[in-house]
Amino acid sequence: xxxxxxxxxxxxxxxxxxxIRDLNLxxxxxxxxxxxxxxxxxxxxxFNLISGHIKPTSGEVRLNGDVISGLQPFEINRRGLSRxxxxxxxxxxxTVWENVxxxxxxxxxxxxxxWKNVDSLPxxxxxxxxxxxxxxxxxxxDVPAGLLTYAEQRELxxxxxxxxxxxxxxxxxxxxxxxxxxxxxxxxxIRRLTEGRTLVIVEHDMSVVFGLADRISVxxxxxxxxxxxxxxxxxxxxxxxxxLGEEAH
Amino acid sequence: MLELIVISTLNGVLFGMLLFLLSSGLTVIFSMMGVLxxxxxxxxxxxxxxxxxxxxxxxxxxxxVLAPLLVGAIGMAVERYGLRNTHKHGHVAELLLTFGLxxxxxxxxxxxxxxxxxxxxxxxxxxxxxFTIFSTNYPAYKxxxxxxxxxIFVALLLVLRRTRVGLIVQAALTHPHxxxxxxxxxxRVFMVxxxxxxxxxxxxGVIAGPALVTQSDMAAALGPILFVVIVFGGLGxxxxxxxxxxxxxxxxxxxxxxxxxxASVFGPLDxxxxxxxxxxxxxVTIAQVAPIIPYLLLVxxxxxxxxxxxxxxxx
Amino acid sequence: xxxxxxxxSGPAANAAGENLRFYGVWLAGMVVLxxxxxxxxxxxxxxxxxxxxxAIVFALSYNILLGQTGLLSFGHAVHYGLGGxxxxxxxxxxxxxxxxxPLPFIPLFGGLGGLGFAILVGWLMTKRAGTVFAMISLxxxxxxxxxSLILRSVFGGxxxxxxxxxxxxxxxxxxxxxxxxxxxxxxxxxxVSAIAMYALTRTxxxxxxxxxxxxxxxxxxxxxxxxVVRYLAYCFAGFFAGIAGGLAAISFEIANxxxxxxxxxxxxxxxxxxxxxxxxxxxxxxxxxxxxxxxxLTSVTSVWQLYFGIIFIGIVMFSPGGIAGLVMMHRPLLRAxxxxxxxxxxxxxxxxxxxxxxxxxxVIETIARHSGGEANAINLFGIAFNPKSPATWIAAAVLVAxxxxxxxxxxxxxGEAWDRAATVARDRGYLA
Numbered sequence: 003x004x005x006x007x008x009x010x011x012x013x014x015x016x017x018x019x020x021x022i023r024d025l026n027l028x029x030x031x032x033x034x035x036x037x038x039x040x041x042x043x044x045x046x047x048x049f050n051l052i053s054g055h056i057k058p059t060s061g062e063v064r065l066n067g068d069v070i071s072g073l074q075p076f077e078i079n080r081r082g083l084s085r086x087x088x089x090x091x092x093x094x095x096x097t098v099w100e101n102v103x104x105x106x107x108x109x110x111x112x113x114x115x116x117w118k119n120v121d122s123l124p125x126x127x128x129x130x131x132x133x134x135x136x137x138x139x140x141x142x143x144d145v146p147a148g149l150l151t152y153a154e155q156r157e158l159x160x161x162x163x164x165x166x167x168x169x170x171x172x173x174x175x176x177x178x179x180x181x182x183x184x185x186x187x188x189x190x191x192i193r194r195l196t197e198g199r200t201l202v203i204v205e206h207d208m209s210v211v212f213g214l215a216d217r218i219s220v221x222x223x224x225x226x227x228x229x230x231x232x233x234x235x236x237x238x239x240x241x242x243x244x245x246l247g248e249e250a251h
Numbered sequence: 252m253l254e255l256i257v258i259s260t261l262n263g264v265l266f267g268m269l270l271f272l273l274s275s276g277l278t279v280i281f282s283m284m285g286v287l288x289x290x291x292x293x294x295x296x297x298x299x300x301x302x303x304x305x306x307x308x309x310x311x312x313x314x315x316v317l318a319p320l321l322v323g324a325i326g327m328a329v330e331r332y333g334l335r336n337t338h339k340h341g342h343v344a345e346l347l348l349t350f351g352l353x354x355x356x357x358x359x360x361x362x363x364x365x366x367x368x369x370x371x372x373x374x375x376x377x378x379x380x381x382f383t384i385f386s387t388n389y390p391a392y393k394x395x396x397x398x399x400x401x402x403i404f405v406a407l408l409l410v411l412r413r414t415r416v417g418l419i420v421q422a423a424l425t426h427p428h429x430x431x432x433x434x435x436x437x438x439r440v441f442m443v444x445x446x447x448x449x450x451x452x453x454x455x456g457v458i459a460g461p462a463l464v465t466q467s468d469m470a471a472a473l474g475p476i477l478f479v480v481i482v483f484g485g486l487g488x489x490x491x492x493x494x495x496x497x498x499x500x501x502x503x504x505x506x507x508x509x510x511x512x513x514a515s516v517f518g519p520l521d522x523x524x525x526x527x528x529x530x531x532x533x534x535v536t537i538a539q540v541a542p543i544i545p546y547l548l549l550v551x552x553x554x555x556x557x558x559x560x561x562x563x564x565x566x
Numbered sequence: 567x568x569x570x571x572x573x574x575s576g577p578a579a580n581a582a583g584e585n586l587r588f589y590g591v592w593l594a595g596m597v598v599l600x601x602x603x604x605x606x607x608x609x610x611x612x613x614x615x616x617x618x619x620x621a622i623v624f625a626l627s628y629n630i631l632l633g634q635t636g637l638l639s640f641g642h643a644v645h646y647g648l649g650g651x652x653x654x655x656x657x658x659x660x661x662x663x664x665x666x667x668p669l670p671f672i673p674l675f676g677g678l679g680g681l682g683f684a685i686l687v688g689w690l691m692t693k694r695a696g697t698v699f700a701m702i703s704l705x706x707x708x709x710x711x712x713x714s715l716i717l718r719s720v721f722g723g724x725x726x727x728x729x730x731x732x733x734x735x736x737x738x739x740x741x742x743x744x745x746x747x748x749x750x751x752x753x754x755x756x757x758v759s760a761i762a763m764y765a766l767t768r769t770x771x772x773x774x775x776x777x778x779x780x781x782x783x784x785x786x787x788x789x790x791x792x793x794v795v796r797y798l799a800y801c802f803a804g805f806f807a808g809i810a811g812g813l814a815a816i817s818f819e820i821a822n823x824x825x826x827x828x829x830x831x832x833x834x835x836x837x838x839x840x841x842x843x844x845x846x847x848x849x850x851x852x853x854x855x856x857x858x859x860x861x862x863l864t865s866v867t868s869v870w871q872l873y874f875g876i877i878f879i880g881i882v883m884f885s886p887g888g889i890a891g892l893v894m895m896h897r898p899l900l901r902a903x904x905x906x907x908x909x910x911x912x913x914x915x916x917x918x919x920x921x922x923x924x925x926x927x928x929v930i931e932t933i934a935r936h937s938g939g940e941a942n943a944i945n946l947f948g949i950a951f952n953p954k955s956p957a958t959w960i961a962a963a964v965l966v967a968x969x970x971x972x973x974x975x976x977x978x979x980x981g982e983a984w985d986r987a988a989t990v991a992r993d994r995g996y997l998a
Contacts, residue, residue, distance in 0.1 A: 053787065076785075079788065096777065096780060100773060104773055104788060114771045114798055116766060118769055119769065120768055120769055163787075166789060336883060337883055343638050343696075344882055344886050347839060348883065350832075352879065354832065354871070355875030358869060358871045358872035475705065527719050531719050535716050546709035550709065554690065557694065
């Protein structure tokens with residue numbers, strides 16, 4: 003079975019500075035994979051490289067066996083990869099309902115249609131309603147997204163990300179800035195919503211990482227120093243060194 | 252022919268330097284504040300009319316100093332009481348505010364000085380031919396304009412390279428998002444930069460007024476060309492603005508001086524079908540096309556290099 | 567009546583009520599269009615109504631760009647003008663070839679003219695949004711306006727292209743000579759265009775245009791290419807602007823380079839923004855107001871354009887949502903029943919604000935007369951002011967200075983009253 007995501011020898015330089023060096027990563031279908039590492043290790047850059055937000059200087063990224071590096075973000079999204087953002091990135095002046103519905107439209111095949119009434123598309127309506135139900139925002143459906151609370155915006159962010167039905171979902175620090183209770187809620191939400199899909203997650207909260215992930219990769223200075231099950235990662239001396247080194251500062 | 256080339260080159264460089272006096276201020280303001288000041292050409296026009304009026308009252312030389320200062324003060328007021336309050340509504344609102352200002356300034360100028368050109372004359376001190384090439388007398392005033400532009404250009408370079416404000420401006424040009432981290436004086440820096448930019452535009456107006464036509468529609472005529480210059484050079488790039496100013500200055504000056512048309516090169520079109528769009532294009536002279544050349548350049552650069560000549564930023 | 571936000575019970579009844587109100591508004595609009603010329607039947611008001619109708623179509627088309635997709639264009643009149651020229655050429659061709667196409671179909675050709683140019687240049691223009699798009703639209707606008715004077719055979723040079731609308735084949739026996747028939751033709755196309763443009767906002771493309779306006783980056787990660795969205799929106803805007811241009815060509819029986827120019831582009835921006843871009847009806851309000859002011863002010867003052875500029879600046883600075891935004895922001899308060907707590911502060915604030923406005927008018931008119939060499943009295947609300955008299959100058963200075971100081975204070979009070987009312991409305995669940 004081909005890997006869901008395969009990153010091969012990817013490099014990214016900004017000017018003379020190498021942010022990502024010889025990055026290799028393989029994520030199997032249906033796997034929950036966490037990427038961890040100290041601040042500035044290049045986790046978000048890795049996300050941006052895979053999702054097409056920025057293009058690698060060299061190397062290639064494959065999605066379900068097809069090369070996607072060099073494609074536009076929307077082309078990658080149409081092939082079944084969806085991502086969220088670390089900084090909340092919703093459609094602020096549109097309502098919660100509209101936010102999710104927009105994310106459903108492409109996947110339901112309505113594309114740029116200007117001859118259909120968006121309100122009378124049953125499958126769009128049902129899917130949107132179901133996702134709102136899933137992210138517990140049905141009671142806030144007519145509120146402009148910009149006026150939601152922070153935690154609600156983070157949930158909407160996840161909702162938009164999964165709405166298109168992508169098979170590979172990438173979440174960038176979904177619980178950042180949340181309280182303990184909110185984090186627990188978000189984790190169970192993520193667990194439920196990504197059932198049967200491949201999940202790639204960047205996270206700082208180790209309890210989230212070890213509770214959620216099947217496999218973990220540790221990124222330090224743009225390079226993966228270890229990749230394995232949570233147990234293996236916990237025992238890996240290189241990882242301990244990197245994290246201890248981080249803590250010693 | 253040689254005469255035409257020499258004179259047109261001189262005039263083109265002169266026009267280009269004038270454009271740069273305006274586009275440099277516009278570029279710096281855009282880079283630091285994210286605002287494309289639609290009213291920049293209006294400040295140029297105000298400079299010309301203040302210059303005209305003050306010359307009438309107190310003579311050209313005091314006007315030459317006072318008018319740009321006055322325009323600079325107006326610019327600072329616009330930043331302080333207009334843009335700063337509009338900032339929270341986003342860049343489109345700021346752009347629209349300056350658009351409305353440009354419109355209002357044109358109407359105010361027309362209301363006070365009328366819509367026909369005013370008699371803004373070259374000062375007597377400079378009203379003589381500087382030299383004669385071939386058979387053309389080159390006016391001393393134009394040499395003076397060129398000298399002023401070059402002095403300002405050098406002064407700008409020194410300020411940018413040697414002073415603290417200059418360093419801040421430079422930092423803002425390369426890292427626009429860093430401007431917010433400059434500390435609590437950022438408001439005053441913006442106001443000063445906006446004021447200096449406006450004053451430079453005003454200065455361009457004071458010196459260009461006597462050589463070109465001082466009229467209430469001069470801002471509307473120059474404004475779009477100015478925007479072509481900064482898009483052509485690459486938004487936010489000062490060297491780009493410089494090159495683009497010279498290119499557009501030269502191209503337009505040469506175009507105006509040339510009388511050739513496709514008909515004069517390839518012979519008249521077989522016009523059996525009477526006048527048509529093709530015959531219009533065939534018979535039009537380069538001089539007649541001159542006004543649209545900057546915009547054609549804009550379209551070409553957008554096709555070839557959407558970021559502009561030396562631009563690095565997307566938006 | 568409660569909103570869908572708060573009511574859990576009876577969503578069906580609620581939706582039916584909403585539906586009724588929705589169709590009611592549209593029907594009422596149509597009835598007004600039909601009845602208007604019967605009430606005001608003078609030739610002058612018919613011409614005004616026709617102009618307003620054209621302006622509404624044009625402003626609505628502009629809002630597809632500005633309000634719906636977030637594209638600020640300084641050259642929208644290009645499509646209006648090309649629509650007008652296309653309409654004129656088609657009309658002349660119909661007459662000379664004897665084609666059986668009656669006049670009511672002409673605006674469609676205008677639309678195709680506007681659309682054609684949008685298809686041609688739109689892809690390049692919409693590559694980038696924001697400030698760059700604004701500058702490019704300005705450049706393209708100037709390019710077309712200047713070119714129109716060079717391509718004399720197509721655009722007729724300074725004089726323009728004339729036509730005769732009555733020479734076309736008749737429909738229902740109408741000659742379209744009398745202004746009333748032209749008015750109804752415009753009203754018909756206004757209704758059709760307005761419905762079509764409203765419907766467009768309710769399509770997948772319309773919704774995604776809003777998403778592109780709010781956050782073009784994120785749109786890419788839900789499968790859409792923002793460039794394509796902007797391009798399609800641009801084409802629709804060009805099409806409906808062309809219809810407006812075609813209507814103008816029918817109404818004036820001429821198309822000239824002024825149709826394409828920067829002033830026309832500026833006016834539609836003014837109308838749309840003053841009306842308010844966030845609501846569909848905003849540009850309608852704006853077009854009515856701006857056209858009305860344009861027609862009304864020209865006879866009262868020689869510097870009417872300056873007043874336009876000042877109104878526009880005022881809206882940008884103090885009410886960027888336009889008139890529609892101003893009206894709609896009171897809705898939650900009205901529903902929560904707290905609007906009445908704000909009204910007294912409004913009444914207080916309005917006095918110094920009007921005083922300030924009068925002062926500004928006095929200043930402007932005094933200066934205008936002074937530099938224009940005129941000495942006729944300034945008539946302000948029936949009071950005559952002598953522009954040469956120092957008393958007028960003092961009155962103007964006092965009104966401006968005093969008005970602005972007191973207005974500042976009273977509007978601060980309005981803000982406080984507003985905050986209190988909004989807090990209550992929020993508590994009652996009418997405001998998020």
